[in-house]
Amino acid sequence: MNKIEPRTLPGFMELLPNDQVKFNLMKEKIAHSYEKFGFLPLDTPAIELSEVLLAKAGGETEKQIYRFQKGEADLSLRFDHTVPLAKYVSLYQGELSFPFKRYAIGKVYRGEKAQKGRYREFYQCDIDVIGDGEFSIINDAEMPNIIYNTFKDLGFDNFTICINNRKILNGLFESLGLIEKTTDILRIIDKIEKIGENAVIDELKKLGVEKAATDSIIKFVTITGKTDEKISALKELGIQNELFKTGVNELTDVVKYLKVLGMPEEYFTVDLKIARGLDYYTGTVYETFLNEYRNLGSICSGGRYDNLAEYYTDKKLPGVGISIGLTRLFYQLSEINQIKETKETISKVLVVPMDESLGEALKIANKLREGGINTDIYLEEAKIKKKMKYADKWKIPYVIIVGEEEIATKILTLKNMETGEQKKLTIDEIINEIK
Amino acid sequence: MNKIEPRTLPGFMELLPNDQVKFNLMKEKIAHSYEKFGFLPLDTPAIELSEVLLAKAGGETEKQIYRFQKGEADLSLRFDHTVPLAKYVSLYQGELSFPFKRYAIGKVYRGEKAQKGRYREFYQCDIDVIGDGEFSIINDAEMPNIIYNTFKDLGFDNFTICINNRKILNGLFESLGLIEKTTDILRIIDKIEKIGENAVIDELKKLGVEKAATDSIIKFVTITGKTDEKISALKELGIQNELFKTGVNELTDVVKYLKVLGMPEEYFTVDLKIARGLDYYTGTVYETFLNEYRNLGSICSGGRYDNLAEYYTDKKLPGVGISIGLTRLFYQLSEINQIKETKETISKVLVVPMDESLGEALKIANKLREGGINTDIYLEEAKIKKKMKYADKWKIPYVIIVGEEEIATKILTLKNMETGEQKKLTIDEIINEIK
Numbered sequence: 001m002n003k004i005e006p007r008t009l010p011g012f013m014e015l016l017p018n019d020q021v022k023f024n025l026m027k028e029k030i031a032h033s034y035e036k037f038g039f040l041p042l043d044t045p046a047i048e049l050s051e052v053l054l055a056k057a058g059g060e061t062e063k064q065i066y067r068f069q070k071g072e073a074d075l076s077l078r079f080d081h082t083v084p085l086a087k088y089v090s091l092y093q094g095e096l097s098f099p100f101k102r103y104a105i106g107k108v109y110r111g112e113k114a115q116k117g118r119y120r121e122f123y124q125c126d127i128d129v130i131g132d133g134e135f136s137i138i139n140d141a142e143m144p145n146i147i148y149n150t151f152k153d154l155g156f157d158n159f160t161i162c163i164n165n166r167k168i169l170n171g172l173f174e175s176l177g178l179i180e181k182t183t184d185i186l187r188i189i190d191k192i193e194k195i196g197e198n199a200v201i202d203e204l205k206k207l208g209v210e211k212a213a214t215d216s217i218i219k220f221v222t223i224t225g226k227t228d229e230k231i232s233a234l235k236e237l238g239i240q241n242e243l244f245k246t247g248v249n250e251l252t253d254v255v256k257y258l259k260v261l262g263m264p265e266e267y268f269t270v271d272l273k274i275a276r277g278l279d280y281y282t283g284t285v286y287e288t289f290l291n292e293y294r295n296l297g298s299i300c301s302g303g304r305y306d307n308l309a310e311y312y313t314d315k316k317l318p319g320v321g322i323s324i325g326l327t328r329l330f331y332q333l334s335e336i337n338q339i340k341e342t343k344e345t346i347s348k349v350l351v352v353p354m355d356e357s358l359g360e361a362l363k364i365a366n367k368l369r370e371g372g373i374n375t376d377i378y379l380e381e382a383k384i385k386k387k388m389k390y391a392d393k394w395k396i397p398y399v400i401i402v403g404e405e406e407i408a409t410k411i412l413t414l415k416n417m418e419t420g421e422q423k424k425l426t427i428d429e430i431i432n433e434i435k
Numbered sequence: 436m437n438k439i440e441p442r443t444l445p446g447f448m449e450l451l452p453n454d455q456v457k458f459n460l461m462k463e464k465i466a467h468s469y470e471k472f473g474f475l476p477l478d479t480p481a482i483e484l485s486e487v488l489l490a491k492a493g494g495e496t497e498k499q500i501y502r503f504q505k506g507e508a509d510l511s512l513r514f515d516h517t518v519p520l521a522k523y524v525s526l527y528q529g530e531l532s533f534p535f536k537r538y539a540i541g542k543v544y545r546g547e548k549a550q551k552g553r554y555r556e557f558y559q560c561d562i563d564v565i566g567d568g569e570f571s572i573i574n575d576a577e578m579p580n581i582i583y584n585t586f587k588d589l590g591f592d593n594f595t596i597c598i599n600n601r602k603i604l605n606g607l608f609e610s611l612g613l614i615e616k617t618t619d620i621l622r623i624i625d626k627i628e629k630i631g632e633n634a635v636i637d638e639l640k641k642l643g644v645e646k647a648a649t650d651s652i653i654k655f656v657t658i659t660g661k662t663d664e665k666i667s668a669l670k671e672l673g674i675q676n677e678l679f680k681t682g683v684n685e686l687t688d689v690v691k692y693l694k695v696l697g698m699p700e701e702y703f704t705v706d707l708k709i710a711r712g713l714d715y716y717t718g719t720v721y722e723t724f725l726n727e728y729r730n731l732g733s734i735c736s737g738g739r740y741d742n743l744a745e746y747y748t749d750k751k752l753p754g755v756g757i758s759i760g761l762t763r764l765f766y767q768l769s770e771i772n773q774i775k776e777t778k779e780t781i782s783k784v785l786v787v788p789m790d791e792s793l794g795e796a797l798k799i800a801n802k803l804r805e806g807g808i809n810t811d812i813y814l815e816e817a818k819i820k821k822k823m824k825y826a827d828k829w830k831i832p833y834v835i836i837v838g839e840e841e842i843a844t845k846i847l848t849l850k851n852m853e854t855g856e857q858k859k860l861t862i863d864e865i866i867n868e869i870k
Contacts, residue, residue: 004490006525006747009508012480014523016530017537020476036804038782038811040829041455045447045556046481046542047501055439066482066510068503070546073444075501088449090441095451097828099815102452107481111505121480136814138793145801260794261801312441347473358573359695366696369471369584376473379571380534393532394475 011112011120013327018395021346022339023330026154027105030125030324033150034103037142039127042102044084046109050074052087055311064110077109081126082308082321089130090312098132099139105326117335119327128321130308135318137250140284140304141257143322144268147288147300150324155340159299162271162287165251166303168234169275171244172220176213185209186275189221197222223272227255230270247283254284282306286322296332300324343397347376348434350391352384354403361402364412364427371431391417398434446547446555448762453830456781457774458765461589462540465560465759468585469538472577474562477537479519481544485509488518490746499545512544516561517743517756524565525747533567534574540761552770554762563756565743570753572685575719575739576692578757579703582723582735585759590775594734597706597722600686601738603669604710606679607655611648620644621710624656632657658707662690665705682718689719717741721757731767735759778832782811783869785826787819789838796837799847799862806866826852833869 008014015023031041050067053076066077078084081104089100105125112118127146129139144161151159169186173179188203197218204214216237223233234248251270258268276285281303288300302322309317333339349368353361361377368375376396378387384401391399399415406412414423414430425433443449450458466476485502488511501512513519516539524535540560547553562581564574579596586594604621608614623638632653639649651672658668669683686705693703711720716738723735737757744752768774784803788796796812803810811831813822819836826834834850841847849858849865860868 003748004487004746006522006744007484007487008480008522008526009482009484009510012482014479015477016527017475017477020478023478024476035781036809038785038809040452040781041459042450042452043455043458044449045443047444047447047544047556049442049444052439052442066503066505068501070501075444087441087443091443092451097825099813101811109482121482131815134815136816138797138814142797142812142814149804257794257797261797309441311439313438346470346475350473359692362573362692362696366580374471374473376536377577378534379573379577380566380569381571390532 009120010114011118013119013121013331019334019339021344022342023326025342025344026330027123027125027326029153030150030326031103031105033146033153034105034125034127036149037101037127037146039101039103042085042088042104043106044078044081044088044104046078046107047075048078048084048087050076052312053078053083056083056086061110064112066109066111079110080108081106081124081323082128085126085128085130086309086312086317089317090309090315093313093315098130099135100130101127102130103127117328117331119331122325122327125324125326126321128308128319130317130319133316133318135320137253137284138257139320140250141254141261143284143286143302143320144254144258145261145263147286147322148263148267151288151300156290158291159267160289160291161268161300162274162289162298163251163254163268164271164274164285165247165254165283166275166281166285167243167247167283168251168272169247171241171247172216172239174243175239175241176216178209178213181207181209185217186273189217190273192221192273221273227265227268227270230272231255234272250283276301276303280305284320290338293332293336293338296336299329299332345395345397347374347394347396349373349375349398349400349430350387350396351375351377352387352391352399352401353378354401355381357402357404357407360407364400364402367427368431371428371435373431373434388417400430444555445549446553448554448556448766454769454774456779457777458761460777460779461765462558462560462761464588465585465761466538466540468581468588469540469560469562471584472536472562472581474536474538477520477523477539478541479513479516479523479539481513481542482510483513483519483522485511487522487747488513491518491521496545499547501544501546514545515543516541516559516758517563520561520563520565521744521747521752524752525744525750528748528750533565534570535565536562537565538562552763552766554766557760557762560759560761561756563743563754565752565754568751568753570755572688572719573692574755575685576689576696578719578721578737578755579689579693580696580698582721582757583698583702586723586735591725593726594702595724595726596703596735597709597724597733598686598689598703599706599709599720600682600689600718601710601716601720602678602682602718603686603707604682606676606682607651607674609678610674610676611651613644613648616642616644620652621708624652625708627656627708656708662700662703662705665707666690669707685718711736711738715740719755725773728767728771728773731771734764734767780830780832782809782829782831784808784810784833784835784865785822785831786810786812787822787826787834787836788813789836790816792837792839792842795842799835799837802862803866806863806870808866808869823852835865 107121108124109121147161173182184207192200223230231252274287283304285303287298304320306318308319351361351365365375365377400412411424414425542556543559582596608617619642627635658665666687709722718739720738722733739755741753743754786796786800800810800812835847846859849860
């Protein structure tokens with residue numbers, strides 16, 4: 001028979017089982033952390049009508065969409081969890097209760113250029129809180145609190161959550177009459193640590209920004225100090241712009257509530273340069289960096305938006321959310337050898353029957369499972385060495401060998417695969433030992 | 436602004452949060468049950484090259500595929516977990532250890548006709564054990580054991596796992612020279628309980644089956660009794676066909692090991708009529724029915740196949756597996772009001788701050804979370820009634836109201852939302868109470 005070459009598409013992560021176990025563990029920890037904060041699970045379809053999914057999209061996003069025809073229908077694969085959330089909340093608004101807090105952990109699709117570390121199918125792990133009309137600024141302070149707890153749960157302890165407010169940036173540019181140049185200016189000031197102050201001044205000049213405005217921008221962007229000092233410095237800039245002032249007040253409140261929440265100061269900072277996407281966020285924005293691997297980019301980002309679903313409904317739905325791109329993060333952590341090693345394996349025990357003891361071995365395996373212990377059993381005929389290799393391969397920490405003697409005496413040998421230590425125990429003792 | 440009508444495609448399940456919680460609970464229980472038996476998780480892409488995914492497909496399946504072009508690539512969405520498994524095992528065979536046991540729980544896609552209870556996107560929850568060349572029949576006995584334990588874990592206790600062996604059917608038809616009519620004969624005998632023996636005889640006659648053969652088929656299909664009696668009766672039919680004999684021997688072994696495994700006899704039976712798909716399975720086959728709702732059809736099916744991946748590799752990979760179509764099952768159970776009610780909610784407590792006590796309420800919420808209790812907090816200004824309604828809506832079992840008095844005395848009021856009972860407790864007492 002002619003064979004088809006088995007292969008997986010580039011840009012699609014496919015893991016070997018031991019890595020999959022680690023990936024799933026991270027995914028579960030994120031879900032548990034989100035649930036700890038009261039977020040409800042949602043699972044929207046991966047396929048939507050293009051008309052619905054692309055109500056807002058445009059530019060780069062639209063080009064990347066997996067879009068196709070099925071029968072009469074023009075369909076697209078979801079490219080994030082935010083648009084499906086906007087659709088969901090608009091569609092079921094009468095059946096929900098606001099503020100509506102949901103998490104979504106699932107695959108999204110973007111037909112990006114194939115490139116190392118760039119995925120076309122990837123897990124996004126999102127939370128959002130959606131308000132009905134009014135929406136407290138304290139929600140903006142809960143987000144860094146959740147990021148902090150989630151990454152702590154994931155085993156990280158050297159990271160910084162950077163916080164800013166889009167109103168501050170927009171107010172500044174508005175006061176300088178530079179609102180149309182926002183994108184370019186942001187791109188330039190973002191490089192200040194890399195290229196230095198003078199190079200930034202040169203680039204702003206080339207962009208046609210006048211000296212007085214450039215001075216203001218540089219003064220703004222070089223504000224340093226502790227969080228409170230930065231906020232004081234912002235106020236002292238004396239910028240007479242309502243949007244700017246509102247932004248500074250919101251940022252002040254967020255920082256105040258972060259302290260109330262007992263969040264350690266070394267884990268968050270005000271970073272006046274960060275802006276996230278341009279049209280989307282309207283208030284607080286977040287980025288998160290691993291301090292030792294800042295070059296990985298932000299590993300958890302998000303922000304506040306004024307109106308989630310204006311394309312679908314007249315109801316004003318402000319909200320705030322964050323997202324972890326788990327597939328990319330897992331890849332990046334693998335590359336730098338920072339996937340946390342885990343003792344968690346699927347099976348805790350491998351039962352290895354000798355030739356004539358299959359029936360008894362099956363009973364033992366079942367008893368262990370009834371005792372709450374995940375148990376694998378090696379049912380094929382093979383040399384003992386091969387059976388032990390199987391346990392090694394899947395990192396199963398214990399092996400129980402079942403032969404005639406063990407059956408006769410009801411005393412089993414429990415082998416610890418890591419230490420090599422062997423203990424003679426009854427089945428009940430084994431259950432206690434492993435638990 | 437012109438609004439787009441928010442809507443979800445027909446055939447795509449989208450649940451409200453309380454139902455999603457129940458759905459996820461079932462999904463997690465299935466995963467835990469599969470892990471208890473030592474199955475490793477895999478998560479293959481939802482998109483594959485059409486050439487790879489459709490190596491074997493044909494007929495109905497191919498028509499239902501979501502297939503589309505992206506750039507130069509001819510792509511398809513996976514329609515089951517078996518083909519991706521065949522690809523995976525062929526591709527990574529050198530990095531795996533056999534027998535290879537994996538579970539896959541994820542969405543698959545079939546563009547079926549829109550119809551009540553038929554889904555185009557649905558969760559399949561699969562396990563398979565793949566052998567390398569040789570493959571013990573005991574694996575076939577483990578499957579009903581796993582089905583039994585999984586449905587018990589899901590809260591069911593009135594179901595029957597029907598077991599048969601394709602070799603018995605194929606051997607019978609081979610011995611009668613009727614192998615080409617297999618499909619039609621199976622369709623006819625499947626109806627015997629509904630239409631009666633005489634109608635079956637008539638239909639077989641119309642099909643051109645001769646009287647002697649019809650007699651044999653009727654004798655075969657009307658075998659009754661306990662499992663052991665059925666197997667004895669099969670042997671006594673005196674059918675001189677090697678395939679038939681092998682099938683009977685395999686079935687005998689499966690039943691023997693099911694007894695060794697301690698599986699209660701009321702939960703399984705030999706049903707000589709079941710065949711599952713026609714080309715796919717080659718030995719043991721399974722279907723599972725809820726005794727009180729047999730009309731739902733099989734809720735967990737599967738079987739043994741000789742060669743999983745012959746389209747991709749020369750390596751002979753026999754295997755056995757089962758699958759639960761969770762989305763359809765959840766729909767069916769909802770329709771007959773048989774979704775198990777659960778006390779499990781995401782949040783165990785809602786913290787409700789009074790006007791001036793937001794900061795303190797945030798601290799209390801964080802303390803509860805640190806104590807391992809999933810906690811929601813109501814941050815918006817609203818009347819107390821609205822806040823209580825929120826707790827009701829998401830079935831949050833406890834509410835803590837935080838006002839000035841509570842802050843001053845450090846004694847909080849814990850309200851049980853089900854009984855209405857209120858207790859005055861410290862935060863630590865509350866954590867103990869809820870745990």
